[in-house]
Amino acid sequence: MAIPNVRIPSRQLYIDGEWREPVKKNRIPIISPATEEIIGEIPAATEEDVDIAVEAARRALARDDWGSTTGAQRAKYLRAIAAKILERKSELAKLESLDCGKTLFEAAWDMDDVAASFEYYADLAEALDSKRKTPVDLHLDSFKTYVLREPLGVVGLITPWNYPLLMATWKVAPALAAGCAAILKPSELASITCLELGEICREVGLPPGALNILTGLGPEAGAPLVSHPHVDKIAFTGSGATGVKIMTAAAQLVKPVTLELGGKSPIVVFDDIDNLDLAVEWTLFGCFANAGQVCSATSRLILQESIASEFLERLLLWIKNIKISDPLEEDCKLGPIVSSGQYEKVLKFISKAKDEGATILCGGERPQHMKKGYYVQPTIITDVNTSMEIWKEEVFGPVLCVKTFKTEEEAIELANDTKYGLASAIMSKDVERCERFTKAFQTGIIWFNCSQPTFTQLPWGGRKRSGFGRDLGEWGLENYLNIKQVTQYTSVEPWAFYKSPSKV
Numbered sequence: 001m002a003i004p005n006v007r008i009p010s011r012q013l014y015i016d017g018e019w020r021e022p023v024k025k026n027r028i029p030i031i032s033p034a035t036e037e038i039i040g041e042i043p044a045a046t047e048e049d050v051d052i053a054v055e056a057a058r059r060a061l062a063r064d065d066w067g068s069t070t071g072a073q074r075a076k077y078l079r080a081i082a083a084k085i086l087e088r089k090s091e092l093a094k095l096e097s098l099d100c101g102k103t104l105f106e107a108a109w110d111m112d113d114v115a116a117s118f119e120y121y122a123d124l125a126e127a128l129d130s131k132r133k134t135p136v137d138l139h140l141d142s143f144k145t146y147v148l149r150e151p152l153g154v155v156g157l158i159t160p161w162n163y164p165l166l167m168a169t170w171k172v173a174p175a176l177a178a179g180c181a182a183i184l185k186p187s188e189l190a191s192i193t194c195l196e197l198g199e200i201c202r203e204v205g206l207p208p209g210a211l212n213i214l215t216g217l218g219p220e221a222g223a224p225l226v227s228h229p230h231v232d233k234i235a236f237t238g239s240g241a242t243g244v245k246i247m248t249a250a251a252q253l254v255k256p257v258t259l260e261l262g263g264k265s266p267i268v269v270f271d272d273i274d275n276l277d278l279a280v281e282w283t284l285f286g287c288f289a290n291a292g293q294v295c296s297a298t299s300r301l302i303l304q305e306s307i308a309s310e311f312l313e314r315l316l317l318w319i320k321n322i323k324i325s326d327p328l329e330e331d332c333k334l335g336p337i338v339s340s341g342q343y344e345k346v347l348k349f350i351s352k353a354k355d356e357g358a359t360i361l362c363g364g365e366r367p368q369h370m371k372k373g374y375y376v377q378p379t380i381i382t383d384v385n386t387s388m389e390i391w392k393e394e395v396f397g398p399v400l401c402v403k404t405f406k407t408e409e410e411a412i413e414l415a416n417d418t419k420y421g422l423a424s425a426i427m428s429k430d431v432e433r434c435e436r437f438t439k440a441f442q443t444g445i446i447w448f449n450c451s452q453p454t455f456t457q458l459p460w461g462g463r464k465r466s467g468f469g470r471d472l473g474e475w476g477l478e479n480y481l482n483i484k485q486v487t488q489y490t491s492v493e494p495w496a497f498y499k500s501p502s503k504v
């Protein structure tokens with residue numbers, strides 16, 4: 001078994017450019033999902049720390065060294081952060097893997113994506129300088145107008161544990177690019193790499209208060225951020241239930257929110273595919289990558305009846321090659337679930353599916369060779385009907401459920417038979433059919449002949465219960481900008497709406 005040669009740093013909260021002990025001095029243990037052992041601890045912020053961080057953020061905006069920067073100046077900080085991430089890539093990847101259980105390979109992938117996101121938003125920050133002030137020509141002699149795009153203010157960024165540093169970056173990078181001051185609240189289940197981002201910001205000399213990082217529990221550190229009168233916006237990725245709480249609390253202050261709330265995404269496979277193995281591999285990757293803990297996981301396989309038995313046989317053969325091990329081991333392809341709570345939840349979904357009459361085609365249990373850790377075998381469930389929980393609810397584990405169809409209409413109906421609307425995938429060589437599905441799928445993300453590849457330039461987000469708003473691309477930057485119009489009267493003539501007392 002691989003021994004991690006990496007030390008977990010002991011950190012405090014990152015506030016106003018320095019490390020600060022939480023006011024109440026609380027700490028939360030870090031539990032390794034691979035060994036179930038306590039491997040460190042993180043500071044636990046409360047309302048008192050939120051107040052201090054929000055004040056630090058407001059001061060940063062009022063100070064010239066952050067509040068008056070150009071996009072080009074902010075781009076330099078973002079590029080310096082990207083460079084440090086790459087410099088520390090192998091260490092950060094190990095920390096991420098230790099903390100949330102994802103395979104070292106996937107964690108290293110994440111770090112590349114993190115650096116690329118900071119680079120991308122550095123470019124957009126520079127480009128913002130020329131778009132900061134846009135004249136609007138009204139074709140009138142008496143009025144001159146323009147539109148300003150300004151930083152929105154102090155923003156609260158609340159993020160999950162499945163891609164800890166990457167999901168934080170999807171919000172931190174555009175918020176800083178826009179010139180906002182941010183308070184990041186990562187998940188208590190995986191905060192190590194987000195705290196290291198604090199150290200990186202300190203090292204590159206990011207002005208104090210521009211980014212503050214408060215680790216801690218949702219209700220204690222997240223909720224006060226949402227209801228703080230001086231936090232101008234909340235961007236959230238996480239569960240539907242917490243999304244509802246956040247939107248409800250934010251509504252009391254008419255505070256804007258963007259919500260990315262996961263899903264139950266379909267992958268539709270037609271019998272016209274040339275290469276069965278290619279479709280099989282994307283199906284596996286779409287549901288079992290990151291142990292299925294992906295908001296966009298294509299966890300409902302909708303399979304054309306004519307190829308169903310052959311396709312499932314191939315899936316079972318491929319599944320045997322998935323190496324389940326300590327996530328730091330070489331070639332590991334399936335690590336543990338993040339926490340004991342999530343592990344129990346995944347197993348409960350599987351047993352409920354059994355109780356409701358579905359068939360566990362493979363998996364469904366803890367792998368025999370893993371004595372410790374929150375491991376679940378890759379699981380395929382058949383004989384599913386659309387009223388079952390396993391068809392309807394997000395599992396957030398390596399669990400694929402399968403239904404078959406005969407006609408295209410039936411496939412579309414099954415694909416959209418969900419309260420969620422994040423992503424969908426179609427495997428077919430018929431380009432026109434794929435285009436019909438593009439129109440029919442009620443989701444924000446559509447994959448043709450693949451599942452999950454994600455690019456920084458493209459908008460990421462959903463509809464229906466998957467939330468609203470978009471991360472990434474230029475849309476990600478818009479989240480953190482305030483649009484202000486300026487209208488100037490340029491005529492020397494009186495407006496002449498009222499009768500002037502000087503004229504008799």
Ligand SMILES: NC(=O)C1=CN([C@@H]2O[C@H](COP(=O)(O)OP(=O)(O)OC[C@H]3O[C@@H](n4cnc5c(N)ncnc54)[C@H](O)[C@@H]3O)[C@@H](O)[C@H]2O)C=CC1
Nearest residue numbers: 159160186187217218219222223238239242261262295396
């Ligand atoms: N959309 C996605 O990418 C994700 C979806 N999930 C789903 O959520 C389920 C539960 O996972 P959790 O870790 O409990 O998700 P969660 O939604 O509770 O946690 C996400 C973030 O929200 C914070 N939070 C929790 N309660 C809060 C509150 N009242 N006010 C403000 N912030 C709060 C958490 O501390 C964390 O930083 C998973 O089984 C999965 O189905 C989980 C993680 C990511």
Ligand SMILES: C[N+](C)(C)CCCC(=O)O
Nearest residue numbers: 162163294295296452454
């Ligand atoms: C696209 N991917 C897999 C890199 C990240 C998905 C983000 C999420 O689970 O919220």
Ligand code: NA
Nearest residue numbers: 099100189190
């Ligand atoms: Na952890």
